[in-house]
Amino acid sequence: MTPFMAESMAAFAHLHTASAYSLRYGTAFPGVLVRRAAEHGMDRLALTDRDGLYGAIKHVQACHDEGIAPIVGVDLALQGDETRIVVLARSDGWAALCRLVTAAHHAGERGEPYVTPGMVAEHASGPGGLVVMLGPRSGVGRAIAERRDDQARALLTAWRSVVPDLVVELVDHYGYRDTNNATRMLALADSLGVPAVLTNAVRYLDAADHQIGNVLDAARKLVPLHARHIEQPTAHAYLKDGREMALVAARICGGDPDRAGRLLAETRRVADDCVLDPVEIVPLLDPERPKLHLPEIGEDPVPLLRHRCEDGLIDRGMARSDDARRRLADELRVIENKRLSGYFIAVAGITDMIRSMGVRCAIRGSGAGSLVNYLIGVGEVNPLEHGLLMERFLSEGRRGLPDIDVDVESARRLDCYRAILGRYGEARVACVSMMETYRARSALRDVGAAMGLPPHEIDVIAKAFPHVRAKQIRAALSDLPELRDSGLNDRSLQTVFRLAERLDGLPRHIALHPCGVLIGNSTLRDRTPVERSLLDFPMSQFDKDDVEEAGLLKLDVLGVRMQSALAYSIKEIERVDHEKIDLDAVPHDDEATYDLIRASRTLGCFQIESPGQRELVAKLEPRTMHDLIVDISLFRPGPVNSDMVTPYLEARHGFREPRYPHEKLRDALRETYGVVVFHEQVLKIIDVMTECGLSDAEKARRTLGTPEGREIVRSWFVPLARRNGFAGATVENAWKVLDAFGGFGFCKAHAAAFALPTYQSAWLKRHHAAAFFAGVLTHEPGMYPNRVILDEARQCGVDILPLDVNRSGTDWLVERTGPAAAAAPAAGQSPPGGLRIEEMGRGYGLRVPFSAVRGVSQAEVSRMVAGQPYTSMADFWDRARPSRPVAERIVEVGGLDAVYGLRPGEPRWRPGKLTRRDLIAQVGALDRASGVVGSSEAAVQLPMGFTESVTPGELPEMTEAEAVEAELSILGMDVSRHVVHFHDDLLDAIGVIRSKDLLKQRNGAEILVAGVKVATQTPAVRSGQRVIFATLDDSTGPIDLTFFESVQAHTAATVFGSWLLVARGVVRRTGGRAISLRAVHCWNLVDLDRVWRAPGGGIDAVRAILDEVPVPGAGVGGRPIQYGNGFQLSPYSDIGPPRDDHRRLWHASSGSSGPTTGR
């Protein structure tokens, strides 16, 4: 080995490295690249992702952790051609780099940023420099590769004249002519006196990753894999070590060790010039005094916040309370110590502004625990009243910044964003972004397309999988019975599955974070690059973690559909009944509302409508707001996991005495009968037993999240509690509770904030049912599709009114249809069991809106509403100007029935009487007439006789079944009749039990039930099984079925793949009014119906099918995820919030498989 090689080995620095944050290009995350560089003994590493700085913060953090000096740049496209350049920030050039990236996104189309040499020159020559690298992908490199050396020289000369710090980048990936091209690039650079550096244009961690790179190339370009679409024909674009790079240098320099040495030295010099100070870019790396970038207030924020809090004490009537003053002093001390006064002032300004716009706005999460937030009007929850702690939100020991979250009406969320932007200006505000990453379905789609599979096959394959991680694909195939038998597990698809798994977790595109808004000062755009979101909002390239690490403040403004639904309901009540309701002033002790909840008629209500919650509220029987807070907190993985539900219910209903681990803990645990439910209680336990103070207790609680953390806390907690005089057994007991609680559990402040809209929605449902359903149907806040809500409305006595061109509106409207039911008895006077569900909505109807029609555009809806009333089909066609398919659909679902007095159903042939089908034929005639004349203006001048002439009775009327079928396909719901009614004869013949009669069944009875599937969920349960919960609706109410793993082999495919189901189940009575069924078998009702109607079929054939004993098959495989406290979780259970999926006829949680190929 020559001396220069030995010397340069450790010192080589990669200046051109793409991570996975180069979307659909890179393959490795910044952290692993940095670790590999450290293993190679490197002391500098650049990250130069394509089109943005998405991974920059993570790179700087990882470098800081590994003791490597970070370098950051960006790989940008030039305007108008396929060429790219790399721009590195010099040591003082971070702001210039951010601004250049922002400018590139501003110049280009969304998702296709570009720069011009002029833009680069402008940013590179300002204060704080940039280094521009021209490599093989630049115009110069392309010209060299195409042997147009004169053009290459001209281009390089042109760049040199505008950019002060220009270098030529040499790359040799061992491809055909790579070395030759690099050698000639070097010669060109030398002849013009431009410095040359060596990079490896890194794209992979290891050479083996190049197959993934090939797939990403094809996915990015939307083409099947082919040699001509591949960017690197070899596998050499990996993070090579210094020795390998020295070999490359030697190749390019034709074995001239002197020239190779100079090349490597020059590379090193550029790297040295570009080393960034990590703490400058990621202030939170400095734990002591992080430099935050707070909004400018215009005056000293400290006295300003103090004055506002003083005013708040008086306004809230707390000026004389010593408790409040003490608490305020504590909070202000922490806030001022952390220099956060300005943040609170800014947030209060924003919430004031949102409320002044007339938007419902509520504080959510731990922020509700702060008295300061209450006093300055950010939130309406008084933390002293509910025993909420500030430390859960903000404390001395907590690293980072406090999060204030506010909920606003979902329909007005973007208005709120616009108002914030309007107040602070685009230069100071940006939305937070997030990366959408590859999961099983998306990975299968992209790999399938790259491998050239036909699109419909790809669709079938992707949809068959539940929403699992991409790396679980092959495990899911062998674990889940419905996939095992699907025929997908075929050898020919193995390559697709193998590759799809390797895309796991790679970012695919950037999206607007659902709630984060970044509020900075005038230097914001020196700190983060900003691009435009799909809706044209300025959006930071950093995600929510990066933003915090970068010392920027964010406010979460979350759109909550239920708030919109509530606002809409109140508007409808005012319009129809002329009654003004102040929902926030409704008393919280209304018996009738709690009766409704205890009867578990909570479909449509906030937080308590899922099957599990309906069961829990029936058992818990809430009577107060505090009960609701507990109910919401209990229905979480944490409490379910450490089995807090049963002891709580037993103590609540007096079956056993509340137990406290120690007398001193009675205070903290009394509100929940000795059971730990809230985070706040964990803090109090730790504080009481160790006397460490709530701030340190909060630190300990956060540490409980990981198994290692729990060990650390244990070794600190146990001896300290012993020293404080607690007996060994007590400490052991208390520790067990903390250990089980883990990182789960629920913040009481959060639950208190949730309980309010829960109660409010139940109150509206009880007292203004029709208006409540109108709000829910319009804003769809819950988990159930609209047809389920509509059916619930029908059961509550609300009339469902069909689409009518003269009465329907844009959204669901309430109409009076008769005298209302007598007002609900006043609080305390309702007789037990006096709740009459079917009376609740009496006298009101809900009108199907135009917007429910499939395919209708917003403009069409506005014209239809504006043109009312209409006198005929032709009148509607001329003035509302619907498209032909929309007009036909409106007729099909009866939109003109009222105009013409039509009625679907028997008899079909009505000579001389008009039918819906006649009208559909007329739509065709009208369409052709407008087509012939050419313009709508001329169409109006046609003789009325022509378009008005319809021969009545020429075509048969639709049957009721056809009408319902049309409603389902056009409106997504059955309006005129419930679909199950068409099968009543068969269901009666086989003896199916209806939902309303379930309560009469004895425990343990095996019965048949049937209905429309409205939801399937696979939530996390204590046993670690994958349990499928399915809800059926049979027009008399919901039926909840539980499918355990033992029966899934013969039922899973049917449950996931059918819509109308018959099931056999064993009755389980779980409480006074709570009942559910353990399913043993199930069938597709449509299949049974076919057998029943088939010649030679009949009821005996159906019974034979129902009596077949299922062949026992393997259940669900997959090793449960084991938690430190013994809690097990099926890998296919839903964790995290449900994804907002494409709405269909039923709700399927993310753990549910889609339709399988068997059908």
Place this chain on the structure above:
Amino acid sequence: MSRLYGDPIEVWVRDGQPAQFVWRDRLYTVREIQDHWVVAREWWKTTDADPGERRFWRVEAATGKEIGTYEVRFDTAGDGWLLLRAWD
């Protein structure tokens, strides 16, 4: 002008590079490596998990007093050498 062959040959390797080879019963000694490149196989057309790569060398080699330029290829999956072209 070069001529195309495609004959299997036997090659002695030194420092990862061809040093000598036998082609049509004559021994050639490599005097200079003129170029070296690799091509990854179109793996998506095969069922193998790792179809390997093809490594090409263009060398100046001598047999006796005759000196010529030759292109040889090594296939990592097949573990065999071919003589592809000759300029002699």
